[in-house]
Amino acid sequence: MRRHALSLVLPALLTACGGGEEPPSLTQARTDTGPQRRALATLPSVGAKEVMDWAQYKFPTLFPGNPSSQPFNYLGVDYTIRAYSTGNYLGVTASGEIYGLGDFTGGQLQSFGKISDWTNQIQADACGVYPSLCSPGGGGTGTLNACAQPASQALAIGNRYTLNYALTMSGAVNGSGEFQTDALVEAATSFEGQSAVRLALTQTNSLNIPGTQSSTIKLKQYAQAADNGLIRHLGNESETSVVVPVVGNSTTNVKTVNTPPFLNSEFTLQPGQSLTRTNGYTTTTTTTVAGVTTPPMVNNSSLTETVSFEARETIQVQGRSWDTCRYRQVDAATPNVSTTTWYIVGRGLPARIVGSGSGTTQTTELKSGTVNGAPI
Incomplete structure (x- = not known):
């Protein structure tokens, strides 16, 4: 599938306040503007x-x-x-x-x-x-819709989210699993010289899928509050630990810097509207297997995607009824692969995610969750 389970269930959970920032300089702010940096407008x-x-x-x-x-x-x-x-x-x-x-x-x-x-x-x-420039489908007016909470409300420092999901796969690959996510809006800090808020997240996967191993993922995400309740995503740092039989434990650390940072402008759309955007990334990856660490690998890449707010609808998930906003996401590089997400109205948390492509359908459904200890 196009994304791993962790990225599919992360809501628009990042905001910012305070933190240190270096003065602007030619070396700090001016970077190459290759294809991965090209604006849509x-x-x-x-x-x-x-x-x-x-x-x-x-x-x-x-x-x-x-x-x-x-x-x-x-x-x-x-x-x-x-x-x-x-x-x-x-x-x-x-x-x-x-x-x-x-x-x-x-x-x-x-x-x-x-x-x-x-x-x-x-x-x-x-x-x-200017986010509205990048909404050729007619959306992206800059005003937050009803599908997500404003950044200042959703991620005040100290907020804690626990989410439990069931996962099934069918078609070319069959299997099932569960994963639990514990996310804490941890602190005001800085990332790549910019003020940010840090979200600390741990996800534990228990999977019964051929070719897939259970793992624990630790992630720190960084972002800023933007105008109109939107969120500017700066990047993240992740650590994934996998138990590898015979060889020993494997730990992979990845730092991703969004080039440039991007807004969650999909939450400005109205039903029937869409936007297309290109996000650039610089990733630095190191892997340690049985105590041996590989040299860092740096990769510059970009992703062009079209996001559509298809409809507002009520769905049944794991025996519960949810008022949701249905979104569909398609990457330009893989038009036959799509992800449909049903976000809980007013929260921006996925109740269901269905990814399809390469003959396989992956369905992820919310079983239970809490926000600051209160059940969702």
Whole structure:
């Protein structure tokens, strides 16, 4: 199947507040803009507004909120500036020179080059900065729909989720299993130089499926709260332990950095609407088998997917009735493989997931769960 069970059951559970952030620099923020970074929509032009909008998206701790732009003349030079509650300033001259002033520049007016130096990066992040541009199916207005909780409510620090699922596979591969997920919104922190909230999650799989072994997965996910209750996903770190007969235990550690971070804009859709997006990833993987660790493997990749909000419907799952939002997800690289997820209205937690492709159907259903100790 296209995804393992863990990624299928993780809801939109990430938000952010606080945390450290490094000052913007050419080496930190400017990266290659190859195919894995290409935005789905191209901005008609990049000027002072787009530069400062992007800086707010990329460095939200340094440049919080969205203050209005103001004209300003200093030593005979005309600027368009924004003043932030942190005491920091951004300014762009009429000729396209970018300047910053504040604690992050040591209190000195500092040049950050020209708009043209940053145009490729800003275009690559266009979907993150302006999510509505990446909703060619007519959705993605930027307003959270009824299918999920706002980030601030769903993942206040200290929230705890326990979810128990049953899994069955039929067709070319047959089998069954269960897995239990324990997720804690752990702390405000930083990830890749950006403020974030960390979600610590442990999933235990007990599987009776040919070619599949039971395992324990430990995952730390990082994200930020975005406008309109949405969530900006930054990346994650995972550790998977598998008992390998004869050879010994195997542990795989994977760090994934989303390039660029992406929003859960699918929760802005209305029934019948869809969006298409491309998400880029950089993954670093190390594996230890019987005490021997392999050299790290770094891989850059991308995923283009279309997500459709098909319908609002009531379904029966494991003897219970749920009011749900039915979504369908298809990857451009594997159009014959699809995942349909029924999210519990108001929670964004999957009640049922059905993945199909390569002659196999995988069905995952919620058996029980709690949120902060209270049954769902």
